[in-house]
Amino acid sequence: MERNIIVLDTTLRDGEQVPGAKLNVQQKIEFAQQLKRLNVDIIEAGFPASSAGDFQAVQEIARTVGDSVSITALARAVKGDIDAVYESIKLAQNPLIHIVLGTSNIHVEKKFNRSKDAVLQMGVDAVKYAKTLLPQVQYSTEDASRSDFEYLWKTIEAVVKAGATMINVPDTVGYAVPDEFGELIRKINERLKNLNDQVILSVHCHNDLGLATANTLSAVRNGAQKVECTINGLGERAGNTSLEEVVMGLKVRENHFKASTNVQLKELIRTSRLLTHLTGLDVQVNKAITGENAFAHSSGIHQDGLLKDKQVYEIMSPEEVGADSMELILTARSGRHAFKNAVEKLGFETGEGEDFEALFEKFLLLADAKKEVYDHDVFYLVTQHRTHEEVSSHLYELDSFQVVTNDLYPTATVKLKKGSETFRDSMVGDGPIDALYSAIKALVGLDVQLKDYKINSLSRGKEAIGRVNIRIEYQGKIYSGRAMDTDIIKASALAFLNGINAVLLDAGHDSQAQAQAPVSAR
Numbered sequence: 001m002e003r004n005i006i007v008l009d010t011t012l013r014d015g016e017q018v019p020g021a022k023l024n025v026q027q028k029i030e031f032a033q034q035l036k037r038l039n040v041d042i043i044e045a046g047f048p049a050s051s052a053g054d055f056q057a058v059q060e061i062a063r064t065v066g067d068s069v070s071i072t073a074l075a076r077a078v079k080g081d082i083d084a085v086y087e088s089i090k091l092a093q094n095p096l097i098h099i100v101l102g103t104s105n106i107h108v109e110k111k112f113n114r115s116k117d118a119v120l121q122m123g124v125d126a127v128k129y130a131k132t133l134l135p136q137v138q139y140s141t142e143d144a145s146r147s148d149f150e151y152l153w154k155t156i157e158a159v160v161k162a163g164a165t166m167i168n169v170p171d172t173v174g175y176a177v178p179d180e181f182g183e184l185i186r187k188i189n190e191r192l193k194n195l196n197d198q199v200i201l202s203v204h205c206h207n208d209l210g211l212a213t214a215n216t217l218s219a220v221r222n223g224a225q226k227v228e229c230t231i232n233g234l235g236e237r238a239g240n241t242s243l244e245e246v247v248m249g250l251k252v253r254e255n256h257f258k259a260s261t262n263v264q265l266k267e268l269i270r271t272s273r274l275l276t277h278l279t280g281l282d283v284q285v286n287k288a289i290t291g292e293n294a295f296a297h298s299s300g301i302h303q304d305g306l307l308k309d310k311q312v313y314e315i316m317s318p319e320e321v322g323a324d325s326m327e328l329i330l331t332a333r334s335g336r337h338a339f340k341n342a343v344e345k346l347g348f349e350t351g352e353g354e355d356f357e358a359l360f361e362k363f364l365l366l367a368d369a370k371k372e373v374y375d376h377d378v379f380y381l382v383t384q385h386r387t388h389e390e391v392s393s394h395l396y397e398l399d400s401f402q403v404v405t406n407d408l409y410p411t412a413t414v415k416l417k418k419g420s421e422t423f424r425d426s427m428v429g430d431g432p433i434d435a436l437y438s439a440i441k442a443l444v445g446l447d448v449q450l451k452d453y454k455i456n457s458l459s460r461g462k463e464a465i466g467r468v469n470i471r472i473e474y475q476g477k478i479y480s481g482r483a484m485d486t487d488i489i490k491a492s493a494l495a496f497l498n499g500i501n502a503v504l505l506d507a508g509h510d511s512q513a514q515a516q517a518p519v520s521a522r
């Protein structure tokens with residue numbers, strides 16, 4: 001009989017820990033709504049005790065998408081963290097408290113500096129406390145794959161007796177290999193079934209050796225009933241298990257695994273692109289399932305085989321995961337109806353009245369500039385519109401600019417706005433972007449260092465949208481900024497200002513806006 005595997009997406013918690021990938025509250029809600037369309041079973045929305053912004057984001061996600069998808073958030077095994085999780089997720093229909101505590105010798109001795117029994121007791125007390133708040137409690141035995149098995153089991157047994165309803169076995173440092181990790185899960189599963197067969201066994205792998213997907217699938221084969229993943233495998237260091245790889249692995253090799261998920265496969269590509277758009281972190285082109293080249297065949301022999309029968313070289317179709325080749329090209333004359341159709345085809349609700357009109361106005365501006373508007377452009381237009389950052393009166397906005405480039409004195413003149421004030425300056429630089437950024441730096445009076453500047457073309461066509469990602473350093477901390485425009489110089493200015501505004505928000509210049517801080521502002 002086929003087993004249903006529960007999918008927990010932790011992109012907004014474990015994935016978002018990546019430096020420079022911080023999202024603001026609105027962006028997190030937008031992404032959580034897409035996860036709901038993807039039909040994951042559980043969304044891990046954040047780590048509410050870590051900051052007021054994270055708390056607010058988890059709360060908003062629980063309120064806006066927690067009606068049909070289970071919401072969880074992370075707590076260390078301490079009362080304050082558990083309270084923060086409870087308070088932020090309690091509005092969801094099916095809330096779940098997630099507690100983490102290490103079980104490996106290195107964690108017990110180096111991190112906690114307590115005896116094994118004392119650490120175990122901390123876990124039991126935490127679960128007992130969480131159970132007074134909610135019925136569903138997951139316990140993660142951090143660094144399980146490097147733990148002494150008998151102590152690991154003793155912990156699992158004790159927290160299950162204390163009321164944990166899910167046991168999550170993490171390969172926290174990506175140390176495990178598939179047959180060994182599968183064997184660990186088989187042993188735990190066997191004992192857990194005897195102890196309490198209602199408790200769900202889950203796995204959470206990291207990709208330090210490039211084995212996260214293989215380890216997760218091996219665990220499923222050996223009895224894991226739940227998998228924890230992130231979109232695009234986003235996560236600290238080499239990342240987490242990639243959701244799209246595990247889900248498609250189970251789907252394509254259904255006969256082998258005899259297991260399936262509830263994930264809407266056609267939403268996979270859209271979810272991946274939305275994440276790239278929101279975080280500014282690109283997916284490697286040859287990444288399985290979601291990479292740009294994942295379904296591209298370039299060798300003559302392959303193309304010839306494909307033309308004869310797709311199955312010759314294709315184990316899954318691009319359409320199956322939502323990489324639909326059918327595309328409508330819009331122009332400024334397409335009208336509201338065609339535009340509405342294109343937006344809805346991409347899976348977004350168009351909304352009514354003023355909001356739709358505002359979006360349509362943006363489309364017309366883009367169509368005027370670009371002449372031909374592709375699905376890709378519509379996708380970015382909508383997500384940009386939805387995740388628009390509120391501009392606080394304490395943050396800078398670009399008013400106008402002029403950049404002149406030549407091989408002698410590239411020069412930029414920039415006018416910025418901040419509330420009702422305006423500022424103007426001109427600078428010469430080594431190149432046009434250097435001149436532009438020098439002028440902005442002089443105007444805002446912050447000595448930020450540009451660490452990274454990246455520009456990509458987002459779509460096709462003569463006037464493709466350019467996306468600029470920058471990273472700047474200020475007082476030893478890294479901030480990122482990003483922006484898009486058909487004018488790449490303007491996108492460069494906007495991205496730099498976005499990063500500078502993040503610095504200002506972080507420095508507490510605007511405590512009210514802090515709650516909706518843009519990228520890297522927390």
Ligand code: KIV
Nearest residue numbers: 100140142170172204
């Ligand atoms: O990697 C890890 O151990 C974690 C736990 C919180 C599940 O992220």
Ligand code: ZN
Nearest residue numbers: 014172204206
């Ligand atoms: Zn993790």
